[in-house]
Amino acid sequence: MKEYKIILPLVEVSVLNQLHVGDKVYISGELFVFRDQVHKKIFNQEIQQLIGINFRYSGLYYCAATAPKYGLPVGSCGPTSSYRMDDYTEAVLQLGVKVMIGKGYRSEFISSLCRKYNAVYLITYGGCGAYLNQFVKETKLVAYPELATEAMYKFVVEDFPGIVSIDVYGNTLWNRL
Amino acid sequence: MRVIEKEKFFSEVKNLLIQTHYYLPEDVLEAIKNAISLENNEVAKDVLKKILDNATVASKTKLPLCQDTGIPQFFINIGNKVMLNFSVEQTINEIVQEVYETEKFRKSSVEDPILRSFVKHYSTVYLENNLGDTSEVEISVLIRGGGTENTVFNTTLLPTVELKEIIDTVYNAGVKLLPYSCPPAVVGVGLGGTVEQSIIIAKKSLLRKINQRNKNVFYSEMEIQLKQKFNFSNIGPLGLGGKTTVLDVFIETLPVHIACLPVSVVLQCHSFRRNTIRI
Numbered sequence: 355m356k357e358y359k360i361i362l363p364l365v366e367v368s369v370l371n372q373l374h375v376g377d378k379v380y381i382s383g384e385l386f387v388f389r390d391q392v393h394k395k396i397f398n399q400e401i402q403q404l405i406g407i408n409f410r411y412s413g414l415y416y417c418a419a420t421a422p423k424y425g426l427p428v429g430s431c432g433p434t435s436s437y438r439m440d441d442y443t444e445a446v447l448q449l450g451v452k453v454m455i456g457k458g459y460r461s462e463f464i465s466s467l468c469r470k471y472n473a474v475y476l477i478t479y480g481g482c483g484a485y486l487n488q489f490v491k492e493t494k495l496v497a498y499p500e501l502a503t504e505a506m507y508k509f510v511v512e513d514f515p516g517i518v519s520i521d522v523y524g525n526t527l528w529n530r531l
Numbered sequence: 532m533r534v535i536e537k538e539k540f541f542s543e544v545k546n547l548l549i550q551t552h553y554y555l556p557e558d559v560l561e562a563i564k565n566a567i568s569l570e571n572n573e574v575a576k577d578v579l580k581k582i583l584d585n586a587t588v589a590s591k592t593k594l595p596l597c598q599d600t601g602i603p604q605f606f607i608n609i610g611n612k613v614m615l616n617f618s619v620e621q622t623i624n625e626i627v628q629e630v631y632e633t634e635k636f637r638k639s640s641v642e643d644p645i646l647r648s649f650v651k652h653y654s655t656v657y658l659e660n661n662l663g664d665t666s667e668v669e670i671s672v673l674i675r676g677g678g679t680e681n682t683v684f685n686t687t688l689l690p691t692v693e694l695k696e697i698i699d700t701v702y703n704a705g706v707k708l709l710p711y712s713c714p715p716a717v718v719g720v721g722l723g724g725t726v727e728q729s730i731i732i733a734k735k736s737l738l739r740k741i742n743q744r745n746k747n748v749f750y751s752e753m754e755i756q757l758k759q760k761f762n763f764s765n766i767g768p769l770g771l772g773g774k775t776t777v778l779d780v781f782i783e784t785l786p787v788h789i790a791c792l793p794v795s796v797v798l799q800c801h802s803f804r805r806n807t808i809r810i
Contacts, residue, residue: 434599
């Protein structure tokens with residue numbers, strides 16, 4: 355298990371070529387944060403609210419956090435199950451997202467999509483929302499406020515941890531177990 | 532006949548619900564610590580340690596153990612010598628609304644499955660009256676997140692099937708669903724009853740403490756056998772490989788119609804938020 359630090363959005367997408375399944379990654383920079391309902395909107399091209407937002411070489415975290423407390427930028431903020439986004443994922447990758455972060459296994463075709471779009475999927479610590487809070491430094495509501503809990507946010511993170519579970523070569527961690 | 536006033540019930544259950552979101556139960560912490568000492572998979576060890584770190588952070592900072600503050604499910608059993616002179620369901624709903632608002636727990640439910648509309652706090656209550664001749668009421672709460680509610684299996688087998696087929700059915704369902712349920716999980720199994728009862732007893736089995744076996748030796752051995760089988764699957768913590776796929780397997784049974792054999796499997800993630808009190 356090698357360890358890497360990467361900054362999102364990426365400057366050079368080739369940075370992802372060095373990551374292999376099982377490697378640990380610490381992410382700093384910005385992450386888009388959205389899940390089921392925003393995926394459906396992007397898939398259905400209901401994207402007027404996204405005009406002017408740049409997704410090129412960005413990271414995406416599947417999460418709906420609890421509200422902030424005690425002056426913290428966010429509450430508990432662990433990942434949600436990624437497989438529910440699978441059918442909508444190609445539309446999101448077409449926007450320019452390169453790093454997806456969530457929990458759990460995904461459909462076989464996500465490996466092909468990672469190869470096709472030079473993207474990776476990381477699993478982070480599911481069920482550890484309080485622990486993951488400490489890596490989130492700022493949050494901002496970006497779009498779809500009407501979706502409440504499921505609105506689109508941006509997180510500024512420092513050393514947010516993940517384990518490479520699908521790499522740009524289409525290898526999956528669980529097929530190697 | 533002892534009478535419990537609404538104020539007392541309200542404050543006790545409110546406290547119970549708050550604590551459940553911030554403190555992982557002792558038996559679960561013990562089981563995770565035990566698993567760390569047995570694991571030799573580096574990633575698995577790392578994940579299990581993070582589960583303990585998460586519990587420490589949650590209890591210290593009062594951030595909920597998991598952002599999916601889910602649907603609190605209450606199981607309430609009332610003794611024969613006690614009277615609750617208020618609507619239990621309505622009171623539970625009031626407690627949930629107050630606690631979830633003040634503690635800033637996530638609004639995780641919509642009003643309607645298709646029409647959706649506004650997001651709110653939703654909870655369920657199962658009332659029973661078989662605690663015996665006591666003046667107490669027992670209140671259990673189990674917080675069910677979306678990941679665990681999506682990893683529930685139910686089928687009906689023929690009443691003539693061999694034991695091996697029942698075990699295979701539970702094992703195959705579990706192995707298929709476990710990677711999506713934030714393992715290490717606890718597997719609740721319901722055998723018999725009517726179809727909806729088999730799911731409820733599988734879920735209620737999760738109120739047992741880790742390593743608390745079924746009183747019937749036949750089923751306690753089946754629990755141990757299934758636990759070992761799951762832990763040989765190499766699914767491991769969060770599905771990343773390792774020996775710790777389940778922390779335990781609990782089987783509950785009910786009488787069943789001679790034509791039927793309902794089998795239910797309910798998974799519970801490692802963020803095992805459950806608690807019981809007696810008032």
